[in-house]
Amino acid sequence: MSESETLSPALPDAVEAAARRVLQRASDAGLSIATAESCTGGLLASLLTDVEGVSSAFERGFVVYSPEAKCELLHIARTVVDSCGAVSQDVAVAMAEGALAASHAEVAVSITGFAGRGGPDDEPGLVHFGCARAGRPTEHRCAHFGNIGRGPVRVKCLEVALEMLDKAL
Template identity: 50%
Template sequence: MKVADLIGAARAASLRIATAESCTGGLVAAAITDVAGASDVFERGFVTYSNAAKVEMLAVRPQTLARDGAVSEAVAVEMAEGALAHSAANLAVAVTGIAGPGGSVHEPEGRVCFALARKGAATRAETREFGALGRAGVRKAATRHALALLAASIGV
């Protein structure tokens, strides 16, 4: 999937995109804005690496963070929905995970949770286990997957 195709499809569908990123640190937004014409569809990106940033910028509930942890589908959903609520976008993707090195039994390296929120539709979430690809590898795989989720949601 080419990012230019994602941008073209979003433009044709009159969609505006926002990103809410933790472990990818803005790589999804960078991949979109690397393509000429992205300003037609890219509304904004939130890099919420810390839990405080997730709460302050995206209205992730502290209770959700305490109950489920930052690397959870519940937090990814609140991040994606928060990105919609705090922007003029009508489509948002969220990414939160453990890029490594290391991890824990409960949150192993390579576990990344994603959510896709679209105005007027139910928010979807999923978890991918990319494995111990190394920090750069996990971030790259998570970025590709987030872009693929956006593309699939608009039929690319």
């Protein structure tokens, strides 16, 4: 039986297994998950809603690709985005905390980065992650995936985000 019906052909088995494990753990604990995604464009949310039988542990997802969306939907101060840059530790942490505050979820993960080449001063494959859970410090992780292409960077983002969620649960 396929773990995720829609994305299965494009994802490594380990990613699908991790998504199922995270959702099962959240479901067993009576917790729900929210996502705040930029460079993955909702790919994590899609995966979490695609795993049959436990997808109810996913509460909602925010696709916040532009700085305006990050500020409007996740209530991040524009000064934070402007001073740190949309791809930064501060913004990743604020995104996770904002997703937690703007949802009914108990755990939230955020992804913001450069999946492709970006601008002339952007590091291809640089991605910042945040993971927030009520009553705990928000975790941050930075990854340097390199110039491996948009698709491979997005898959690696799923791996890291799922690992962070698993740890938070």
